[in-house]
Amino acid sequence: MSTLLIHNAHTVATQNDAGDELRDTSVLVRDGLIAAIGPASQMPHTADEVIHARQHLLVPGMVNTHHHMYQSLTRAIPQVQNAELFRWLRGLYPIWAGLTPDMIYTSTQLAMAELLMSGCTTSSDHLYLYPNNVTLDDSIEAARAMGMRFVAARGSMSLGQSQGGLPPDSLVEREDAILKDTQRVIERYHDAGHGAMTQVAVAPCSPFSVSPQLMKDSAELARQYGVRLHTHLAENDHDVAYSLEKFGCTPAQYAQDLGWLGQDVWHAHCVKLDEHGISLFAATRTGVAHCPCSNMRLASGIAPVRRMLDAGVAVGLGVDGSASNDGAHMLGEARQALLLARLRKSLEAPTTDTQGRRAFGCDSAPMEMTARDALRLATRGGAQVLGRSDIGQIAVGQCADLALFDLRTLALAGAAVHDPVGSLLLCASAHAAYTVVQGRVVVREGELTSLELGPLVEEHNRLARLLAGP
Numbered sequence: 001m002s003t004l005l006i007h008n009a010h011t012v013a014t015q016n017d018a019g020d021e022l023r024d025t026s027v028l029v030r031d032g033l034i035a036a037i038g039p040a041s042q043m044p045h046t047a048d049e050v051i052h053a054r055q056h057l058l059v060p061g062m063v064n065t066h067h068h069m070y071q072s073l074t075r076a077i078p079q080v081q082n083a084e085l086f087r088w089l090r091g092l093y094p095i096w097a098g099l100t101p102d103m104i105y106t107s108t109q110l111a112m113a114e115l116l117m118s119g120c121t122t123s124s125d126h127l128y129l130y131p132n133n134v135t136l137d138d139s140i141e142a143a144r145a146m147g148m149r150f151v152a153a154r155g156s157m158s159l160g161q162s163q164g165g166l167p168p169d170s171l172v173e174r175e176d177a178i179l180k181d182t183q184r185v186i187e188r189y190h191d192a193g194h195g196a197m198t199q200v201a202v203a204p205c206s207p208f209s210v211s212p213q214l215m216k217d218s219a220e221l222a223r224q225y226g227v228r229l230h231t232h233l234a235e236n237d238h239d240v241a242y243s244l245e246k247f248g249c250t251p252a253q254y255a256q257d258l259g260w261l262g263q264d265v266w267h268a269h270c271v272k273l274d275e276h277g278i279s280l281f282a283a284t285r286t287g288v289a290h291c292p293c294s295n296m297r298l299a300s301g302i303a304p305v306r307r308m309l310d311a312g313v314a315v316g317l318g319v320d321g322s323a324s325n326d327g328a329h330m331l332g333e334a335r336q337a338l339l340l341a342r343l344r345k346s347l348e349a350p351t352t353d354t355q356g357r358r359a360f361g362c363d364s365a366p367m368e369m370t371a372r373d374a375l376r377l378a379t380r381g382g383a384q385v386l387g388r389s390d391i392g393q394i395a396v397g398q399c400a401d402l403a404l405f406d407l408r409t410l411a412l413a414g415a416a417v418h419d420p421v422g423s424l425l426l427c428a429s430a431h432a433a434y435t436v437v438q439g440r441v442v443v444r445e446g447e448l449t450s451l452e453l454g455p456l457v458e459e460h461n462r463l464a465r466l467l468a469g470p
Contacts, residue, residue, distance in 0.1 A: 001030060001031055002030070002031060002048050002439065003028065003029060003030050003035075003047035003048045003049075004028075004029040004047055004048065004049045004050075004051070004400065004436065004439050004441070005026060005027070005028055005029070005043075005044060005045075005046070005047035005049070005050045005051070006026060006027040006028075006029070006051050006053050006058055006402065006404070007026050007040060007043075007045065007050050007051065007052050007053060007054075008024055008025070008026055008040035008052065008053060008054050009022075009024075009025050009026065009027070009040075009053035009054070009056055009057070009058040009404070010023065010024070010053065010054060010055055010056055010057060010407060010420060011023055011025075011057045011058070011420040011421065012025045012027065012037070012057075012058045012059075012394060013057065013058070013059045013060075013372075013375065013394075013420075013421050014037075014060075014393060014394040014395065015059070015060050015375070015376060015379045015380050015392060015393040015394065016393050016394070016395050019372070021421060022037075024039060024040050024041075025037065025038065025039060025040060025058075026038060026039075026040045026043035026044075027058065027394065027400075027402070028043060028044060028047065029047075029400040029436070029439045030439075031439065032195060032399065032400055032438040032439035032440075033195070033397060033398065033399060033400055033439070034394065034395065034396055034397065034398050034399075034400050035396065036396065037394065037395070037396060049441065051404065051434055051441075053404055055406060055407050055408050056404040056405060056406055056407060056433060056434075057404065057405045057407055057416070057420045057421065057424060058394070058402060058403070058404050059119065059375065059379065059394075059402070059403050059404075059405070059421075059424070060379040060380075060391070060392055060393050060394050060398075060401060060402065060403070061119065061120065061121025061122060061149075061379075061391065061401030061402055061403050061435065061436070061437065062118070062119050062120040062121065062122075062317075062330040062331070062334070062378040062379055062382065062403065063120070063121070063122045063123075063316060063317075063378065063379060063381075063382025063383050063385075063386060063388075063391065063392055064115055064120050064122065064123040064124065064317065064318055064319055064328075064330055064333075064382065065124055065266065065268075065287075065289035065316035065317060065318045065382045065385045065386060066124060066126065066230075066268040066289035066291055066318025066319070066320055067111065067123055067124060067125045067126065067318060067319055067320065067321065067322075067328065068125065068126055068127070068128075068320065068321030068322070068323075069104075069107055069108045069110075069111035069112070069125045069127075069139065069321075069322070070096070070099060070103065070104055070107045070108070070127065070129070070321075071092075071107075071321035071322045071323035071324070072107045072110050072111050072114075072322035072323075072328070072460070073099075073103060073107050073460070073463060073464045073467050073468070074092055074095055074096070074323045074464070074467065074468055075322055075323055075326045075464075076326055077091070077092065077095070077323065077468060079091050080092060080323075083298075084236060084238070084298055084299055084300070085235055085236045085238060085239065085298050085300060086166065086236075086238045088298060088323075088324065089166060089167075090166070092323060093167055093168055093171055094168070095467060095468050096129050096131075096171070097129075097131050097168070097170060097171055098131070098132070098466075098467050099129060099131055099132060099134055099467065100132050100133075100134065101132070101133060101134055101135070101138045102463065103463050103466075103467060104127070104134050104138040104139055104142075105138045105139075105141065105142045106142075106456070106459055106460050106463055107460065107463070108125065108138070108139045108142035108143065108146075109142045109145065109146055109451070109456060109460075110456055110457070110460045111123075111125075111322060111328050112142070112143065112146040112148045113146070113448055113451075113453060113456065114327065114328035114329065115148070115319070115328050115330060116146065116148060116432075116435050116437075116442050116443050116448065117431050117432060117435070117443055117446070117448065118328070118329040118330045118331050118332065118429070118431060118432060119330060119331055119403030119405065119431075119432035119435055120328075120330035120403075120435075121148065121149055121391070121401035121402070121403065121435060121436070121437045122148070122149040122150070122151070122382070122383075122386070122388070122391055122401065123148060123149070123150060123151070124150075124151035124152075124153055124201065124230070124289075124318075124386065125139055125150070125151070125152060125153060126153040126155045126203050126205075126230060126268070127139055127152070127153065127154070127155050128155025128156055128157055128203065128204075128205040128209075129155075129157070129171060130173060131170075131171065135181075135185075136152050136154050136181075136185050136200075137185070139152055140152050140185075140189055140198060143198065144197075144198070145450065145451075146442070146450050146451075147437050147438075147440055147442045147450050148437060148442070149196075149197050149391070149399075149401065149437055149438070150197065150198050150199070151199045151200075151201055151228075151386055152185070152189065152198065152199070152200050152201070153200075153201040153202075153203035153230050154181070154182045154185055154186075154200060154201070154202060154203055155203045155204065155205050156173060156178040156182070156203070156204050156205060156210060156214065156218075157171060157172045157173065157204075157205045157209040157210060158172050158173055158174070158175045158178060158204075158209070158210045158211055158214050159172065159208070159209050159210050159211050160172040163211075164246065165208060165209050165210075166206075166208045166209055167209050172209075175211065175213070175214045175217070178214065179214075179217055179218070179221060182200075182202055182218070182221060183221060183225075185200050186200045186202075186221075186225050186227055187225075190225070190227055192226060194390050194399075195390055195399050195438065197438065199227070199228075199386075200227055201222075201227055201228040201229065201230045202218045202219075202221055202222040202227060202228070202229050202230070203218075203229070203230040203231060204218050204231050205231065205232065206231060206232040206233075206235075206239075207231075207232075207233070207239075207242065207243055207246075207247070207251060207254060208239070208242050208246075212247075212258060215231075215258045215260060216258050216259060219258065219259045219260060220259075222264070223264070227264075228264050228265065228266065228386070228387055229260060229262075229264060229265040229266075230265070230266055230267070230268070230289075231260070231267060231268070232267070232268045232269060233251045233252070233255060233267035233268065233269065233270055233273075234250075234251040234252065234267075234269065234270050234271060234272040234273050234277065235268070235269040235270075235271055235272070235295075235300050236271060236272065236298070236299075236300035236301060237272065237301075239251065239272065240272045250274065250276070250277060251272070251273075251277070252273060252274070252276065252277030252280050252281070253276075253277075253280075255267070255280075255286075256280055261280060261281065261284040261286045262284050262285065262286060263284070263285035263286070263287075263387070264387065265284075265286050265287065266286065266287030266288065266289055266314075266316075266385045266386070267286065267287070267288055267289070268288075268289040268291060268318060268320070269288075269289070269290075269291055269294075269295065269300065269303065270288045270290075270303055270308075271295050271300045271301040271302070271303045272301065273288075273303070273304065273308070275307075278304065278307055278308055278311050278313060279311065281308070281311075281313045282308075282311040282312040282313050285312075285314065286313070286314075287313070287314040287315070287316065287384065287385035287386075288303075288308060288313055288314070288315045288316070288385070289316055289317070289318035289385060290303050290305055290315050290316065290317055290318065290337060290377070291317070291318040291319065291320040291325070291333075292317075292333065292336040292337045292340045293319065293320070293325040293327070293332070293333055293336050294318075294319075294320035294321070294324040294325045295340075296336070296340065297324050297325055297326065298324050302340055302341075302343065302344040304344070305337065305341050305344075305369070305377075306341055306344075306345070306368050306369065309373075314381065314384045314385050315377060315381050315385065316377060316378075316381040316382030316383075316384065316385035316386070317330065317333050317334060317337060317377050317378050317381070317382060318333070319333050329429055330378060331378070331424070331425075331429045331430065331432075332429035333378070334374040334375060334377060334378040334425060335374065335425050335426070335429050337369065337374050337377055337378075338369045338370070338371060338373070338374040338425055338426075341368045341369035342365045342366055342368050342369060343365075344368070345361050345362075345364060345365035345368040346361045346362045346365040347361060348361035349361070371419075371421060371422040371424070371425035371426055372421060372422075372425075374425050375421065375424070375425060379392045379393065380392040380393055399438055400436055400438060400439040401436065401437055401438065402434075402435070402436040403432045403434070403435050403436070404432060404433050404434040404435075404436075405424055405430050405432055405433060406430075406433040407420055407423075409430055411427050411428040411429075411430050412424075412427050412430065415427050431446055432446070433445060433446055
């Protein structure tokens with residue numbers, strides 16, 4: 001029976017139902033689960049490992065709900081730096097056709113290193129390209145080596161350009177092969193239990209890269225096995241136009257027609273989700289992975305996150321692929337979500353009440369999303385979107401997924417003394433001092449414990465050059 005003690009934390013932002021923020025508090029972990037929380041003076045002072053946290057803010061490990069980790073190999077590719085989504089994809093598909101199993105393994109490790117060092121403990125990853133004998137196993141093995149809690153989304157593309165889809169024919173798979181391999185990875189890897197480290201989701205890539213029949217068959221397969229469903233939806237104007245032209249309906253209506261709404265489904269982006277779509281998502285408890293940095297990078301727009309939340313839609317955060325965000329810093333993503341929500345509100349047209357008084361968007365924009373709202377999205381929101389009730393908060397019985405941030409850093413100077421939680425989201429995004437997954441310290445004093453970062457970066461850069469050319 002192993003124990004870990006987070007001793008005398010300056011502040012603990014629990015993210016429990018009451019939103020409690022505790023001072024001078026210790027957290028005892030036993031066998032990967034939170035065993036006790038209480039005033040430091042009343043808690044044990046010893047354990048198998050002790051982290052002295054008097055100058056630290058403790059938060060739940062953050063949850064990343066959408067990623068394409070292989071894309072870290074193609075960051076900042078010059079020819080697509082200034083492209084919108086569809087042109088960006090068309091420019092990168094030929095490069096991604098050269099992906100190998102080693103590239104998937106190494107890029108997954110690098111992406112997870114970034115996430116872990118930013119305080120993220122759980123991540124999904126949407127792998128929808130399988131050239132050159134690549135399999136989802138490559139990602140799962142990398143996650144296990146890194147010690148990260150992982151939702152491996154078995155993506156797919158079956159609709160090539162010759163059939164009206166966006167990807168080249170050389171990168172699509174046969175639908176029967178897709179379903180067979182998806183069943184294989186579910187049966188081999190998916191764990192539905194409390195504290196599961198590896199889960200599998202069924203994840204056709206998008207309405208413009210798979211057939212309606214594959215969407216239906218995928219939903220049937222997922223529900224047969226009790227696993228979750230994931231895809232991209234309503235990401236930009238071209239995405240919506242494609243659905244209207246090909247299917248005669250909006251993306252949300254298309255999802256409804258195919259059985260792709262429900263509490264076991266989450267969609268990435270939803271930038272262009274209209275009011276009817278928001279109502280459908282709320283009524284069916286369908287989740288959304290909000291990816292603010294990617295949406296800005298590709299100029300897709302600003303998702304109506306506050307309207308979704310107010311309607312009752314489950315919303316979490318996603319860093320999205322590292323070739324459309326060019327980074328994987330979950331705390332930075334939460335900060336960006338806060339800023340972007342306020343910007344969206346400030347751009348609304350002025351209103352006039354019955355007495356002729358005018359109100360401008362900027363008047364209420366600062367309350368559109370608070371620092372604590374953003375932290376909630378990054379923790380409890382992400383857990384809800386992934387269907388996990390065992391992560392996302394600091395409470396007895398929860399998985400011991402934790403992140404500690406040093407309040408004495410340059411970035412937080414003059415801020416943490418006033419509000420440790422607010423400073424974490426409003427100031428320049430910090431790296432975690434400690435990250436703990438299932439009670440195991442995977443980042444200690446800002447350094448990874450599972451591998452040396454220098455050799456990983458060197459190998460990753462070698463593979464990036466090999467994939468994309470000089």
